[in-house]
Amino acid sequence: MEHYDVLIVGAGLSGIGAAYRLQTRCPDRTYAVLEARAALGGTWDLFRYPGVRSDSDMFTLGFPFRPWTAAKAIADGPSILSYLRETAAAYGIDKHIRYGARVVRASWSSADARWTVHTADTTYTCSFLYVCSGYYDYDAGHVVDFEGRDEFRGRIVHPQHWPTDLDYTGQRVVVIGSGATAVTLVPAMAGTAKHVTMLQRSPSYVASRPAVDGLSDRIRAVLPENLAHRVIRGKNVALSTLFYSAFRRWPAHAAWLLNSGVARQLPPSIPVDPHFTPLYKPWDQRLCLVPDADLFKALRDGSASVVTDEIERFTPTGLRLRSGAELEADLVVTATGLRMVALGNIKLTVDGSSVAPHDTFVYKGMMLSGVPNLAWCIGYTNNSWTLRSDLTSQYVCRLLNHLSATGTHTCRPEVDPAEYDAPPRPVVDLSSGYIRRAASILPRQGTQGPWRLRQNYPRDLLSLHLKPVTDGIMHFT
Incomplete structure (x- = not known):
């Protein structure tokens, strides 16, 4: 049984960032x-669809301690995965990763002030458990059981499990x-396909954005790399915070504004409404981002189309819709969403x-x-x-x-049930x-x-960096 001061669960974007913060801010702590899975990268290693x-722009999605240097601010999956691998290798984080170690249960003992963490074939103990596996179920996405699915003679795939042999x-x-x-x-x-139809029951808000940030490139051309990265990162945080606040205040x-932007990009044959x-x-x-207006270009040149309707059933040759229309298809991609889990299941x-996560409240967005x-x-x-996950990792180090510093061994946030008997409101x-x-x-x-x-990143930055950890809610023993 191996013991570590800290066990990090997950070697994706969050886990690699957490490992860096831990080994630089708490160098006396051991960790694994x-x-x-069999490789690092998390989401960026799992998803392989076209x-x-x-x-999000890579100046803020990337790590603040390792500037993003590629040309595109909106990057493709393979480029992000390479960036994560290079970061893990550059700081020796890859040597601390145990692959094929799916955590299935963890038990806390107050008498020993430690967690006993069980994987399928190994048991570890640790003084602090840090779950960095996000909230998506990596085993399966959300699948809708459409009527007649088995009658369809073509192929049906889910983006989360994209086949390597699929030629469309x-x-x-x-x-x-x-x-x-x-x-x-x-x-x-x-x-590549003969034609692609986006079939939607209801639309989402869509906004176009250049894949290359011209202003950021000009800043990088005149400032040293690290300073340029901080300036660009601050610019992007300020703009995104401003736009989000304005959109929520004046919906x-x-x-x-969003619909007007879309209308300018669409061909006359496709109305904004519906x-x-x-x-x-x-x-x-969440707002859907379209880099370089690529979706609208496909709609304008006729290689793609959009249909807003509901599915009645699959047929041998495609889909029959509630309106009575039929869509012929050789391949159906069910981009019907993901499944969420709490703390990696x-x-x-x-x-x-036993601890039921739904019966707990989240303290400072992390405990x-x-x-x-x-x-x-x-x-x-x-x-x-990454903006939030990096703040969390820095606070864990605090x-x-x-x-x-205080010779204590445990920290536990306590809530007054009478004061916070709030209606079910998920953390997301x-x-x-x-x-x-x-x-x-x-x-909740x-x-x-x-x-x-x-x-709100600016408010969280001030709160998690400046407010004392001893607030009367977090109990140290």
Whole structure:
């Protein structure tokens, strides 16, 4: 049984960043990274569908301690994966990763002040458990059981499990969905397939953005690399925070602005309403990013089209819609969403009692009420994931250093049930279908103070860096 001061679960974007912060800010702490898969990279190693890319700029999605130097600010999946591999190797983090180590359960003992962590074939112990596996289920995405699915003579694939042998050259492709994955797949496949149809039950808000940031390139041309990176990162954070705040405050104006931008890009044959006019307010769901307007280019040149309708059933040759129309297809891609899990589906017990994440409140967006020496790293929904995950990792290091300085061994946030008996409000507070489906399993957030997860990087930066860790809510023993 191996013992470490800290065990990090997950070797993706969050886990690699956490390992760097730990070994630089808590150099006396031993650590290991437990990765369920056979390679590092997390999301960027798992998803292999055509066109997979970031929907945040790489100056903020990349690590603040390792500047992104490639030309494209909106990068493709393979480039991001290479960046993660290079970062892990550059700082020796790859030597701390244990592959094929899927954590299935973890038990806390107050008497020993440590976690016992079980994988399929190995047991570890640690003083602090840091779960950096995000909140998506890597085993399977959300699959809708459409009627007649077995009758279809073509092929059906889900983007999360893209087959390596799939050749769609000259085929009629239907992509079911309207989210980020769908708007990525459609233009990426349109140049090779005979025709690609994006079939959506309801549309999403879509915004175009250049893949190359011209202003950032000019800044990099005149400033040293590290200084340029900080300036560009600050610029992008300020702009994204400003736009998000404005969109939430004036949703009607934001909807008009987004729809006007789309209308200028669409051909006359495709009206904005109903195909790009959602029923929800901007940022009630995540905004879909279209780099270099590639989706609209495919719609204008006729290699792709969009249909807004509901599926009645599969047929042997395609799909029959509620309107009575039929779509012929050789390949159907079900971009119907992801499945969410809480804390990597790890079964937790504290002193023999099971912990149901939904019964807990999230403290400062990272720790669970009543659960000692455990943090969960998640990112922003309105901004780059890494902005929030890096703040979390730095705060975890503050906690660890406080424990060492005070000679204490445990830290546990405690909530007053009477004060925070709030209605079920998942920690990820969007109206997207994949979040609504997971509402019964996700930890909850409160309405104020450290129990509310704010989507505001500047405020979190000040709070997590400057406010003392001893706030009367976090108990040290």
